[in-house]
Amino acid sequence: MNTILIIEDEPQIRKNIQQILDLEGFATITAEDGLEGLDMAEKHQPDMIICDVMMPNLDGYGLIEVLRQKPLTADIPFIFLTAKAENNDLRQGMELGADDYLIKPFKADELIRAISTRFEKRQVLTL
Secondary structure: OOEEEEEOOOHHHHHHHHHHHHHOOOEEEEEOOHHHHHHHHHHHOOOEEEEOOOOOOOOHHHHHHHHHHOOOOOOOOEEEEEOOOOHHHHHHHHHOOOOEEEEOOOOHHHHHHHHHHHHHHHHHHOO
């Protein structure tokens, strides 16, 4: 079973994402901000990270920069999920190493498709 780390500072959004993923059969762990997310990523080595951009303590951009520099977390697929919808925001996320970038509000099927695509790509690359 694939484990997904959800890093989101808004409790209701975090809960909604967790419910969607639980219903799809994923194991989930959560964090309330980037610092907690960094700790959870290092401790649990999730199969994927879904992360908000705008968060207290350490934002999503800072988090992905740190994760990509550490050998144990550098290759974890990473999806930004954010209300920041400007083209330069998207470019910044992708240039930092994000695998996908979804805009809030999102539909559950969009999220599931993004996750499935990343896992399929990872499986092909490890063959």
